[in-house]
Amino acid sequence: MEKYLSIPVTNAGNQLISCNGVISVTSLATGNVTLTYKSGTAIVLATTQVAYSLRSQIQNEISLALATGWTNVSRVVSVVNAVTNVTIS
Amino acid sequence: MVMEKFLIFPLPVVTGVASAPTALSDGTASGTATGFLVDTTATFAADGVVAGDVVVNITSGGVTTVLTTPTVDGDNLAIASAVVDFFETGDAYRIMVAADANKLTDGTASFTSDVSPGDVVLNGNEQEATVVTVDSDTQLTLSAPIISTAPTVPDADSYYIYRDSNNDGDRLFNISGIATVAYAASTYCTVSYIDRNGDGDLNDLAIYHTADSSSLQFHNILNSAIVNAYERQWKDVSIPLVLPQGMRITAIV
Numbered sequence: 001m002e003k004y005l006s007i008p009v010t011n012a013g014n015q016l017i018s019c020n021g022v023i024s025v026t027s028l029a030t031g032n033v034t035l036t037y038k039s040g041t042a043i044v045l046a047t048t049q050v051a052y053s054l055r056s057q058i059q060n061e062i063s064l065a066l067a068t069g070w071t072n073v074s075r076v077v078s079v080v081n082a083v084t085n086v087t088i089s
Numbered sequence: 090m091v092m093e094k095f096l097i098f099p100l101p102v103v104t105g106v107a108s109a110p111t112a113l114s115d116g117t118a119s120g121t122a123t124g125f126l127v128d129t130t131a132t133f134a135a136d137g138v139v140a141g142d143v144v145v146n147i148t149s150g151g152v153t154t155v156l157t158t159p160t161v162d163g164d165n166l167a168i169a170s171a172v173v174d175f176f177e178t179g180d181a182y183r184i185m186v187a188a189d190a191n192k193l194t195d196g197t198a199s200f201t202s203d204v205s206p207g208d209v210v211l212n213g214n215e216q217e218a219t220v221v222t223v224d225s226d227t228q229l230t231l232s233a234p235i236i237s238t239a240p241t242v243p244d245a246d247s248y249y250i251y252r253d254s255n256n257d258g259d260r261l262f263n264i265s266g267i268a269t270v271a272y273a274a275s276t277y278c279t280v281s282y283i284d285r286n287g288d289g290d291l292n293d294l295a296i297y298h299t300a301d302s303s304s305l306q307f308h309n310i311l312n313s314a315i316v317n318a319y320e321r322q323w324k325d326v327s328i329p330l331v332l333p334q335g336m337r338i339t340a341i342v
Contacts, residue, residue: 001092002265002319006312012272013305016312020266021283037283041268041291073319074312088269088281089291 003065005058006076007045010084016074017043017086019062027055046085054081093265094318095327096311098296098338100258101211101249103203107236108196108246110189113138115240118176124156125165126176133159133166136184143190144168145234147181147243150216152234155184183237183245190234191218193248194227201226209251211337212236213244215299220250249339261327262294262341264315272308275301280311297340298332307336 003019017035027033033045033055047054057080065075114136120127126144142155144166153170168175176182193210200223208220210231218233237245251258268283273295281293298307310332318328332338 002094002267002315004316009272013308014312015272016267016270016315018266018268018283037268039284040289041281041283041285043269071320074316086269086271088271088293 001070002073003062003068004074005061005065006074007079007083007086008077009086010082012086014076015086017045019065019075022062025055025059025062027052033058042089044087044089045083046087047079047081047083049081054079054083092319092323093263093326095261095263096314096318097327097329098260098262098341099251099253099256099330099332100260100338100341102208102252102256102258103198103200103248103250104340105195105198105248106246107193107238107248109194110185110192110237112183112185112237112239113142115181115183115237118178118180118182120178121174121176122165123173123175124167124171126168126182127165128182129163131166132162133164133184134162138166138184141187143185143187143234145183145185145190145237146176147183147214147240147245148177149180151175154187181240181243183240185234185237191221191231192224193229193231193236195248196227198227200224200229204229204250205252207254209253210235211249211251211299211339213247216245217335249337251337259329260341262296262330264318267315270308270312270315272305278308278311295342296338297342299335299337299339302333302335306333 004016006014009015021037024036035043116128119129139158144153153168156167156169212235216235218231218235222230266283268281271279277297286292
Protein backbone atom coordinates (compact mmCIF):
# COMPACT_ATOMS: atom_id res chain seq x y z
CA MET A 1 0.00 0.00 0.00
CA GLU A 2 1.90 3.01 -1.31
CA LYS A 3 1.68 6.32 0.53
CA TYR A 4 3.32 9.59 -0.40
CA LEU A 5 3.70 13.06 0.95
CA SER A 6 3.35 15.66 -1.78
CA ILE A 7 5.77 18.39 -0.77
CA PRO A 8 6.15 21.74 -2.54
CA VAL A 9 9.74 22.34 -3.61
CA THR A 10 10.91 25.76 -4.73
CA ASN A 11 10.78 26.00 -8.55
CA ALA A 12 10.20 22.23 -8.87
CA GLY A 13 6.51 21.79 -8.18
CA ASN A 14 5.14 19.30 -5.69
CA GLN A 15 7.44 16.32 -5.25
CA LEU A 16 6.23 12.92 -4.09
CA ILE A 17 8.14 11.57 -1.09
CA SER A 18 7.49 7.98 -0.05
CA CYS A 19 6.15 7.27 3.43
CA ASN A 20 6.85 3.54 3.07
CA GLY A 21 9.90 1.96 4.62
CA VAL A 22 11.01 5.03 6.53
CA ILE A 23 13.13 4.16 9.55
CA SER A 24 13.98 7.64 10.71
CA VAL A 25 13.41 11.32 10.16
CA THR A 26 16.32 13.28 11.52
CA SER A 27 17.72 16.78 11.67
CA LEU A 28 19.44 19.26 13.87
CA ALA A 29 17.39 22.03 15.45
CA THR A 30 18.18 24.17 12.44
CA GLY A 31 18.92 22.83 8.99
CA ASN A 32 18.00 20.07 6.59
CA VAL A 33 15.64 17.20 7.30
CA THR A 34 16.70 13.67 6.33
CA LEU A 35 14.38 10.72 5.76
CA THR A 36 16.23 7.41 5.91
CA TYR A 37 14.70 4.21 4.52
CA LYS A 38 15.26 0.57 5.43
CA SER A 39 17.39 0.08 2.34
CA GLY A 40 19.79 2.82 3.35
CA THR A 41 18.45 5.25 0.79
CA ALA A 42 18.16 8.75 2.21
CA ILE A 43 16.18 11.77 1.08
CA VAL A 44 17.32 15.18 2.25
CA LEU A 45 14.89 18.09 2.29
CA ALA A 46 16.92 21.29 2.09
CA THR A 47 15.35 23.92 4.27
CA THR A 48 16.01 26.46 6.98
CA GLN A 49 13.79 25.09 9.68
CA VAL A 50 13.62 26.46 13.22
CA ALA A 51 13.52 24.29 16.35
CA TYR A 52 12.80 21.00 14.61
CA SER A 53 9.62 22.49 13.15
CA LEU A 54 9.78 20.82 9.74
CA ARG A 55 11.09 17.52 11.08
CA SER A 56 8.18 17.34 13.50
CA GLN A 57 5.75 18.19 10.77
CA ILE A 58 7.12 15.54 8.40
CA GLN A 59 6.95 12.89 11.11
CA ASN A 60 3.36 13.81 11.91
CA GLU A 61 2.37 13.87 8.24
CA ILE A 62 3.89 10.43 7.62
CA SER A 63 1.93 9.02 10.55
CA LEU A 64 -1.28 10.63 9.34
CA ALA A 65 -0.76 9.47 5.76
CA LEU A 66 -0.18 5.86 6.80
CA ALA A 67 -3.31 5.96 8.95
CA THR A 68 -5.59 6.83 6.04
CA GLY A 69 -7.47 4.40 3.80
CA TRP A 70 -5.68 2.74 0.88
CA THR A 71 -7.27 4.98 -1.73
CA ASN A 72 -5.69 8.04 -0.09
CA VAL A 73 -2.34 7.65 -1.80
CA SER A 74 -0.94 11.16 -1.71
CA ARG A 75 -1.12 13.66 1.16
CA VAL A 76 -0.42 17.26 0.22
CA VAL A 77 1.71 18.97 2.86
CA SER A 78 1.72 22.70 3.43
CA VAL A 79 5.22 22.90 4.83
CA VAL A 80 6.05 25.15 7.77
CA ASN A 81 9.43 25.97 6.23
CA ALA A 82 10.09 26.23 2.51
CA VAL A 83 11.86 23.23 1.00
CA THR A 84 14.31 24.61 -1.51
CA ASN A 85 15.71 21.35 -2.88
CA VAL A 86 15.37 17.57 -2.52
CA THR A 87 18.32 15.23 -2.93
CA ILE A 88 18.47 11.46 -2.72
CA SER A 89 21.46 9.29 -2.04
CA MET B 90 1.83 -8.64 0.31
CA VAL B 91 3.54 -6.22 -2.03
CA MET B 92 1.07 -4.77 -4.50
CA GLU B 93 2.91 -4.34 -7.78
CA LYS B 94 1.80 -1.55 -10.07
CA PHE B 95 3.12 -0.52 -13.45
CA LEU B 96 2.61 2.37 -15.79
CA ILE B 97 2.79 1.56 -19.51
CA PHE B 98 5.12 4.02 -21.19
CA PRO B 99 4.84 4.49 -24.97
CA LEU B 100 8.46 4.40 -26.10
CA PRO B 101 9.71 4.54 -29.69
CA VAL B 102 10.03 1.25 -31.58
CA VAL B 103 13.11 2.51 -33.40
CA THR B 104 15.56 5.31 -32.68
CA GLY B 105 18.63 6.43 -34.56
CA VAL B 106 20.54 9.16 -36.29
CA ALA B 107 19.88 9.75 -39.98
CA SER B 108 22.80 9.70 -42.41
CA ALA B 109 20.78 11.50 -45.13
CA PRO B 110 19.28 13.59 -46.65
CA THR B 111 21.76 16.42 -46.60
CA ALA B 112 20.67 20.01 -47.12
CA LEU B 113 21.82 21.84 -50.25
CA SER B 114 21.95 25.02 -48.27
CA ASP B 115 21.05 26.16 -44.76
CA GLY B 116 21.23 29.27 -42.67
CA THR B 117 19.23 31.94 -40.87
CA ALA B 118 16.98 34.55 -42.44
CA SER B 119 18.47 38.02 -42.01
CA GLY B 120 15.45 40.02 -43.13
CA THR B 121 11.89 39.81 -44.39
CA ALA B 122 10.31 40.23 -47.82
CA THR B 123 7.05 38.58 -48.77
CA GLY B 124 7.67 35.91 -51.40
CA PHE B 125 11.38 35.74 -50.67
CA LEU B 126 13.92 34.14 -48.38
CA VAL B 127 16.31 36.89 -47.32
CA ASP B 128 19.79 35.85 -46.23
CA THR B 129 22.52 38.29 -47.20
CA THR B 130 25.26 35.78 -46.42
CA ALA B 131 23.81 32.87 -48.40
CA THR B 132 25.35 31.41 -51.57
CA PHE B 133 22.24 29.87 -53.10
CA ALA B 134 23.59 29.84 -56.67
CA ALA B 135 26.92 28.32 -55.69
CA ASP B 136 25.11 25.76 -53.54
CA GLY B 137 23.25 24.51 -56.61
CA VAL B 138 19.78 25.55 -55.50
CA VAL B 139 17.26 25.36 -58.37
CA ALA B 140 13.57 26.01 -58.89
CA GLY B 141 11.47 23.28 -57.34
CA ASP B 142 13.80 22.56 -54.45
CA VAL B 143 12.07 22.30 -51.08
CA VAL B 144 12.53 25.14 -48.60
CA VAL B 145 11.88 24.34 -44.93
CA ASN B 146 11.40 27.03 -42.32
CA ILE B 147 12.85 25.05 -39.42
CA THR B 148 11.67 27.56 -36.84
CA SER B 149 8.01 27.58 -37.85
CA GLY B 150 7.82 24.19 -39.55
CA GLY B 151 6.55 25.82 -42.76
CA VAL B 152 7.41 24.23 -46.11
CA THR B 153 7.51 25.81 -49.57
CA THR B 154 9.55 25.50 -52.76
CA VAL B 155 12.07 27.59 -54.66
CA LEU B 156 10.20 29.59 -57.32
CA THR B 157 13.09 30.74 -59.49
CA THR B 158 16.57 29.31 -59.92
CA PRO B 159 19.07 31.86 -58.51
CA THR B 160 21.76 32.95 -60.94
CA VAL B 161 24.00 34.94 -58.61
CA ASP B 162 24.76 34.79 -54.91
CA GLY B 163 23.63 37.56 -52.58
CA ASP B 164 20.13 38.03 -54.01
CA ASN B 165 16.97 37.17 -52.16
CA LEU B 166 15.65 33.73 -53.03
CA ALA B 167 12.18 33.71 -54.60
CA ILE B 168 9.89 31.18 -52.93
CA ALA B 169 6.50 29.88 -53.97
CA SER B 170 4.76 30.82 -50.74
CA ALA B 171 3.08 34.21 -50.81
CA VAL B 172 2.34 34.12 -47.09
CA VAL B 173 3.30 37.43 -45.51
CA ASP B 174 6.46 36.98 -43.45
CA PHE B 175 6.73 33.27 -44.27
CA PHE B 176 10.27 33.89 -43.06
CA GLU B 177 10.87 36.23 -40.17
CA THR B 178 14.29 37.58 -39.26
CA GLY B 179 16.14 34.94 -37.29
CA ASP B 180 14.20 31.94 -38.65
CA ALA B 181 16.42 28.96 -39.40
CA TYR B 182 15.98 27.32 -42.79
CA ARG B 183 17.28 24.55 -44.99
CA ILE B 184 16.87 23.83 -48.69
CA MET B 185 16.57 20.26 -49.93
CA VAL B 186 16.52 18.55 -53.32
CA ALA B 187 12.83 17.80 -53.86
CA ALA B 188 13.38 14.09 -54.44
CA ASP B 189 15.25 13.75 -51.14
CA ALA B 190 13.35 16.14 -48.92
CA ASN B 191 10.86 13.67 -47.45
CA LYS B 192 13.33 10.83 -47.02
CA LEU B 193 14.87 9.39 -43.89
CA THR B 194 18.02 7.38 -44.53
CA ASP B 195 19.95 5.43 -41.91
CA GLY B 196 22.53 2.93 -43.10
CA THR B 197 22.39 1.00 -39.83
CA ALA B 198 18.61 0.56 -39.68
CA SER B 199 16.33 -2.41 -40.40
CA PHE B 200 13.24 -0.53 -41.42
CA THR B 201 11.57 -3.33 -43.39
CA SER B 202 11.16 -5.42 -40.27
CA ASP B 203 10.81 -2.65 -37.67
CA VAL B 204 8.67 0.06 -39.31
CA SER B 205 5.26 0.22 -41.00
CA PRO B 206 3.42 2.90 -43.00
CA GLY B 207 1.49 5.11 -40.61
CA ASP B 208 4.14 5.01 -37.89
CA VAL B 209 4.98 8.43 -36.48
CA VAL B 210 8.48 9.87 -36.84
CA LEU B 211 9.73 12.51 -34.42
CA ASN B 212 12.95 14.39 -35.03
CA GLY B 213 15.26 15.85 -32.41
CA ASN B 214 13.69 19.24 -33.01
CA GLU B 215 10.34 17.78 -31.88
CA GLN B 216 8.67 17.92 -35.30
CA GLU B 217 6.54 15.00 -36.46
CA ALA B 218 5.70 13.28 -39.73
CA THR B 219 4.25 9.89 -40.60
CA VAL B 220 5.83 7.07 -42.56
CA VAL B 221 4.30 6.93 -46.06
CA THR B 222 6.34 4.04 -47.45
CA VAL B 223 9.13 1.79 -46.28
CA ASP B 224 11.43 2.01 -49.30
CA SER B 225 14.13 -0.35 -48.05
CA ASP B 226 15.89 -1.52 -44.92
CA THR B 227 17.67 1.82 -44.75
CA GLN B 228 15.23 4.33 -46.24
CA LEU B 229 11.76 5.66 -45.46
CA THR B 230 9.55 8.14 -47.26
CA LEU B 231 7.84 10.52 -44.85
CA SER B 232 4.82 12.79 -45.11
CA ALA B 233 6.91 15.91 -44.43
CA PRO B 234 10.55 17.01 -44.75
CA ILE B 235 11.56 16.89 -41.08
CA ILE B 236 14.85 14.96 -41.38
CA SER B 237 18.17 16.44 -42.43
CA THR B 238 21.80 16.06 -41.45
CA ALA B 239 22.25 19.83 -41.60
CA PRO B 240 22.07 22.20 -39.92
CA THR B 241 23.12 20.32 -36.82
CA VAL B 242 21.23 22.76 -34.61
CA PRO B 243 18.34 22.44 -34.20
CA ASP B 244 18.70 18.69 -34.23
CA ALA B 245 16.97 17.22 -37.29
CA ASP B 246 18.95 14.04 -37.80
CA SER B 247 18.06 12.27 -34.55
CA TYR B 248 14.82 10.37 -35.01
CA TYR B 249 12.33 8.38 -32.94
CA ILE B 250 9.66 6.19 -34.54
CA TYR B 251 6.42 5.41 -32.70
CA ARG B 252 3.61 2.99 -33.48
CA ASP B 253 0.54 4.75 -32.15
CA SER B 254 -2.01 2.14 -33.21
CA ASN B 255 -0.43 -0.81 -31.44
CA ASN B 256 2.77 0.47 -30.00
CA ASP B 257 5.29 -2.32 -29.89
CA GLY B 258 7.43 0.13 -27.96
CA ASP B 259 5.11 0.00 -24.93
CA ARG B 260 7.18 -0.69 -21.86
CA LEU B 261 6.15 -1.52 -18.31
CA PHE B 262 7.55 0.93 -15.80
CA ASN B 263 7.46 -0.28 -12.21
CA ILE B 264 6.03 2.29 -9.82
CA SER B 265 6.21 0.11 -6.70
CA GLY B 266 8.64 1.28 -4.06
CA ILE B 267 9.34 4.70 -5.51
CA ALA B 268 11.07 6.97 -3.02
CA THR B 269 10.60 10.17 -4.99
CA VAL B 270 9.98 11.65 -8.42
CA ALA B 271 12.15 14.68 -9.09
CA TYR B 272 11.71 17.34 -11.72
CA ALA B 273 15.13 17.68 -13.36
CA ALA B 274 14.53 19.84 -16.43
CA SER B 275 11.84 20.64 -18.97
CA THR B 276 12.85 17.49 -20.88
CA TYR B 277 13.30 14.90 -18.14
CA CYS B 278 12.33 13.67 -14.68
CA THR B 279 14.18 11.29 -12.40
CA VAL B 280 12.46 8.45 -10.54
CA SER B 281 14.35 7.04 -7.56
CA TYR B 282 13.43 3.82 -5.78
CA ILE B 283 13.69 3.05 -2.08
CA ASP B 284 15.48 -0.25 -2.64
CA ARG B 285 19.05 -0.09 -3.84
CA ASN B 286 20.63 -2.20 -6.59
CA GLY B 287 22.84 -5.25 -6.09
CA ASP B 288 25.91 -3.09 -5.68
CA GLY B 289 24.23 -1.04 -3.00
CA ASP B 290 23.93 1.96 -5.29
CA LEU B 291 20.89 4.14 -5.68
CA ASN B 292 18.28 2.80 -8.09
CA ASP B 293 17.06 5.59 -10.29
CA LEU B 294 15.82 6.09 -13.83
CA ALA B 295 15.68 9.24 -15.94
CA ILE B 296 12.66 9.60 -18.18
CA TYR B 297 13.34 11.79 -21.21
CA HIS B 298 10.48 13.40 -23.07
CA THR B 299 9.69 16.19 -25.51
CA ALA B 300 9.84 19.59 -23.88
CA ASP B 301 7.11 20.62 -21.47
CA SER B 302 4.68 23.07 -23.06
CA SER B 303 3.83 24.38 -19.62
CA SER B 304 5.82 24.51 -16.41
CA LEU B 305 6.42 21.06 -14.86
CA GLN B 306 3.95 19.49 -17.30
CA PHE B 307 5.41 15.98 -17.53
CA HIS B 308 6.41 15.93 -13.86
CA ASN B 309 2.84 16.69 -12.83
CA ILE B 310 1.41 14.13 -15.28
CA LEU B 311 3.71 11.43 -13.92
CA ASN B 312 2.96 12.27 -10.30
CA SER B 313 -0.77 12.14 -10.96
CA ALA B 314 -0.48 8.87 -12.85
CA ILE B 315 1.42 7.22 -9.99
CA VAL B 316 -1.08 8.38 -7.40
CA ASN B 317 -4.05 7.42 -9.56
CA ALA B 318 -2.61 3.96 -10.18
CA TYR B 319 -2.55 3.29 -6.45
CA GLU B 320 -6.04 4.64 -6.01
CA ARG B 321 -7.25 1.83 -8.28
CA GLN B 322 -8.11 -1.64 -7.08
CA TRP B 323 -5.32 -4.19 -6.84
CA LYS B 324 -6.35 -6.01 -10.04
CA ASP B 325 -5.48 -2.93 -12.12
CA VAL B 326 -1.80 -3.73 -12.29
CA SER B 327 -0.68 -1.98 -15.47
CA ILE B 328 -2.12 1.35 -16.48
CA PRO B 329 -1.25 3.24 -19.70
CA LEU B 330 0.37 6.61 -19.16
CA VAL B 331 -1.77 9.08 -21.09
CA LEU B 332 0.21 11.94 -22.56
CA PRO B 333 -1.18 15.16 -24.00
CA GLN B 334 -1.20 15.66 -27.77
CA GLY B 335 2.31 16.35 -29.02
CA MET B 336 4.16 15.02 -25.98
CA ARG B 337 6.36 11.94 -26.45
CA ILE B 338 8.66 9.92 -24.25
CA THR B 339 11.96 9.53 -26.05
CA ALA B 340 13.99 7.34 -23.69
CA ILE B 341 14.31 5.81 -20.24
CA VAL B 342 17.89 5.63 -19.05
